[in-house]
Amino acid sequence: MTERAGHIIVALALALVTGAVTGCTKADGGAEAVRATPTVRATPSAPATPSPRTIPFELYTHCGIDEARIGSTYFEAETPLSDGSGNPPDGWGNPTQRGTMTLKSGTEAVFTDDAGHEVKFRARPGARAFKHICA
Incomplete structure (x- = not known):
């Protein structure tokens, strides 16, 4: 050639x-038109969701299960628990119950323990103290 x-x-x-x-x-x-490369389409990305964080937690139960403070945020139980006389229900420790608190978000938390208890909490926006002081 x-x-x-x-x-x-x-x-x-x-x-x-x-x-x-x-x-x-x-x-x-x-x-x-004849294209040599495929069309690339942008896909919207999902908003970042913080992953849940679980911490050891000692829940104050002496006057029932009603509130919790996690860091500087005050939470209240979605469904407060009591024996009807201002004490924790049967099967709960008194004055505290050891377990874990899972922070689902900045406004949701769930307490669980080895006894199988589970209590859901919601943040109280703007709260600077507990609603009730237990003696």
């Missing part, structure tokens, strides 16, 4: 590649 023939082959190959990437023209004058 001569050097000139090699240049012609390279030129033809480039012309074919260029036509495939940029498109071809029909005989009737309309353009028909």
Whole structure:
């Protein structure tokens, strides 16, 4: 093969590649696009959700299960628990119950323990103290 023939082959190959990437023209004058790469579509990303965090927790139960303070946030039980006389229900420790508190979000927490208890808490926005002081 001569050097000139090699240049012609390279030129033809480039012309074919260029036509495939940029498109071809029909005989009737309309353009028909041929794409060499697939279309990439952006997918919206989901908002970041903080993962739950579980910490050891000693829940104050002496006057029933009603409130908890986690860090500087005051929470109240979704369903307060009591024996009806201001004490924790049967099966709960008094004055405290050891377990874990899982912070589901900045406003939701769940207390659980080895005895199978589970209490859901909701933050009290703006609270700076407990609602009730137990003696």
